[in-house]
Amino acid sequence: MAETTKVVAKMRSRAGKGGARSSRRDGLIPAVIYGDKQAPVMIAVEPKSIERELHKEGFFNHRMEIDVEGTPYAVLPRDMQIDPVTDRPLHLDFLRIGPDSIITVQVPVHFRNENQAPGIKRGGVLNIVLHEITVRTKPANIPEYFDVDLTGLEIGHSVHLSTLSIPEGVRVVSRDKNATVASIAAPTVVREAAAQAAADAATAGTPAAEGTAAAAPAAGAAPAAAPAAGAKAPAPAKK
The missing domain is CATH 2.170.120.20 (Ribosomal protein L25, C-terminal domain)
Structure with a gap:
């Protein structure tokens, strides 16, 4: 079983975008704790207490205990918004869990x-x-x-x-x-080698390229037919 991570946070007095921007200016990560049939809790997380966990394998199934000014909350991370430029977390969502919760x-x-x-x-x-x-x-x-x-x-x-x-x-x-x-x-x-061998065989069987000498007739092949009797000899090529 995964160990429980300890996270430190403060209460966030203002909700909405204004409160989130204020938390970021103070160097904190705005977040919310919800679920377990209780009212949401708006918090601001201390980055140092969670940054090492953010990009670990299985982050979203690791239990955490968030200490909000002395009050502990058992939670699971549910969502994370990341700044596309800095790759830093902009907002975190945590699901409050109880001992009998099924998740x-x-x-x-x-x-x-x-x-x-x-x-x-x-x-x-x-x-x-x-x-x-x-x-x-x-x-x-x-x-x-x-x-x-x-x-x-x-x-x-x-x-x-x-x-x-x-x-x-x-x-x-x-x-x-x-x-x-x-x-x-x-x-x-193995499949690539077989495909290459087939390609090489196909290439070897293609006609000679234009400009190359014609192949000699096969052994036993009949010679080319002689001109018909009375036929004029071909005119010499003009220079």
Whole structure:
């Protein structure tokens, strides 16, 4: 299970764009805490307490505890607006969670032991179909990631949802209960080499380019027909 991140914030006295701009001028990140059938709380987050977490894998399924001037809030990040120029957060949305809340999150998939997969050793390619898996669970049961062991997989073998180890209290949300998570595909290098060989063979069979000497007649071929009797000899070329 993922660890809970501690975040420090202050109450935001003004809502709306004016209050958000005021928070940014003070070097803070405007944010809101909502959900759990309670009124929204407008806050401004201290950047240093959260910036290291913003671009980590699984940011939106990591539980956080926001200390708002001494009052703790258990939350999950739900949305983040980013400045397209500076790449800094402009606004954050947090979902308030309780111990009995049931939430939907995206859990990343990790692959290990690629060097123990015979198919990959022989040039096969790991084709990842699902980078994340959607689950519904209580906040305390959120997996940090799903682990896929590639040991022993040959070319053409696949890993399916049904083979994953799902923690107790976690339900996978998928229309296809046996969806493919990843497979070992045949190496594309082999197909490209075959295509190049076919292209070379086609090129070798093309007619000689204009201006090249005509090919000699094949052995046993009949010689060119002689001029008909009485036919005039061709006129000499004019100089």
